[in-house]
Amino acid sequence: xQLKCLISLGQTHSITQTAAKLYIAQSTVSKNLKRLEDxxxxxxxxxxxxxxxxxxxxxxxxxxxxxxxxxxxxxxxxIYAQKASTPITVAHSIIPFERAFLPLFIQRFxxxxxRPVHLINFSPAAYADSLNLLLQQEATxxxxxxxFFRHDSRISFTPLLQARYSVIxxxxxxxxxxxxxxxxxLAHQHLWVWNSxxxxxxxxxxxxxxxxxxxxxxxxPVVNIAECAMYAASGAGLGIVPSVAYDTGNPDVVYNFLxxxxxxxxxxxYLRTTKKEAYFPAVIHDLTxxxxxxxxxxx
Numbered sequence: 566x567q568l569k570c571l572i573s574l575g576q577t578h579s580i581t582q583t584a585a586k587l588y589i590a591q592s593t594v595s596k597n598l599k600r601l602e603d604x605x606x607x608x609x610x611x612x613x614x615x616x617x618x619x620x621x622x623x624x625x626x627x628x629x630x631x632x633x634x635x636x637x638x639x640x641x642x643x644i645y646a647q648k649a650s651t652p653i654t655v656a657h658s659i660i661p662f663e664r665a666f667l668p669l670f671i672q673r674f675x676x677x678x679x680r681p682v683h684l685i686n687f688s689p690a691a692y693a694d695s696l697n698l699l700l701q702q703e704a705t706x707x708x709x710x711x712x713f714f715r716h717d718s719r720i721s722f723t724p725l726l727q728a729r730y731s732v733i734x735x736x737x738x739x740x741x742x743x744x745x746x747x748x749x750x751l752a753h754q755h756l757w758v759w760n761s762x763x764x765x766x767x768x769x770x771x772x773x774x775x776x777x778x779x780x781x782x783x784x785x786p787v788v789n790i791a792e793c794a795m796y797a798a799s800g801a802g803l804g805i806v807p808s809v810a811y812d813t814g815n816p817d818v819v820y821n822f823l824x825x826x827x828x829x830x831x832x833x834x835y836l837r838t839t840k841k842e843a844y845f846p847a848v849i850h851d852l853t854x855x856x857x858x859x860x861x862x863x864x
Contacts, residue, residue: 567601568630570594571609575627578616652683653844655833656695656704659686660790661812662863663708670855680844688789689713692761696720699836706839706848710807711830712766721840723849724832725856730771730823731811733797733804740803740821747824748778755783755802757793759810770827771805794818807831813863 566589573583574594584591602609609623619627655670657663671682685704687695695713698704699720710728714720732751734741740750756775760768764786775782783802787793793804798817809831811820833852839845 567597570597571601571627572631572634574598574617575619575631578618580617652681653848654683654685654703654705656685656687656698656707658689660810661814662809665863666855666859669858670851673851673855674847678844678847689761692763699834705835707834709834711832714834715766719837720834721837722832722834724830725853726809726831726860728808728829728831730825730827731806731808731820732823733794733806733818733820735797735800735818741819743821745822745824748775751775751779751782753781756805757787757796757802758784758805759790759793760786761788767827767829771825774825
């Protein structure tokens with residue numbers, strides 16, 4: 566504050582105008598300048614004809630301090646400008662629904678904001694790698710179901726869509742015509758169940774429920790959602806995946822809901838500190854709108 570008072574006074578030559586410019590009391594200006602003189606050990610102010618002027622030493626000091634202040638301001642402005650141009654990076658797992666709504670999200674966000682949006686894909690199978698994308702700030706946001714990060718205290722989550730688990734069924738299979746498949750209908754089936762490592766809590770719950778209720782079913786964990794669909798399409802069994810993995814363009818299989826009381830919150834994860842960023846509300850709003858718009862058309 567002392568240097569701010571000096572810089573302003575060198576421009577205004579007035580304690581009153583300096584106080585008004587800095588939004589502080591005149592007495593505060595005087596105290597700061599007196600304190601600066603005491604610390605420097607030489608006078609920097611003189612009063613002539615009821616006007617405050619800088620002494621020769623004060624003028625010399627003011628000239629150099631003003632230059633340093635201008636340089637400092639330029640550096641800060643550059644840092645803020647560079648930060649504002651840093652892309653917002655959204656990590657996704659390439660499921661068809663994300664391929665449908667992410668282009669709309671980018672369009673909506675770009676219509677009102679200069680900050681660029683970059684997309685990167687990740688494999689949900691590699692939990693530690695997925696977590697590090699956020700912790701190392703390689704991704705700003707990561708699209709996934711809520712229980713994937715096991716309520717890590719460093720991570721926040723905003724739901725975009727309530728989902729459930731689905732069964733991937735070959736189109737020629739008798740269960741293909743059943744929009745809601747019960748556990749009992751999975752008897753004697755080979756089930757390819759998507760999961761990550763360490764396991765996702767809701768997947769563990771679904772798997773345990775199947776084992777308890779349908780002991781004749783065979784469960785095999787699969788780390789890639791697309792592989793669940795490929796196994797089902799080949800006739801090697803049925804897939805169990807989150808319903809957001811539904812692929813409307815797959816001609817070989819259908820996705821029917823599994824009748825279990827285990828909901829999924831699909832949404833976006835991010836570092837808790839990201840909530841403080843100016844762009845955060847707009848990103849969440851545009852993601853929510855894009856998801857809702859495409860969900861209504863997704864069939």
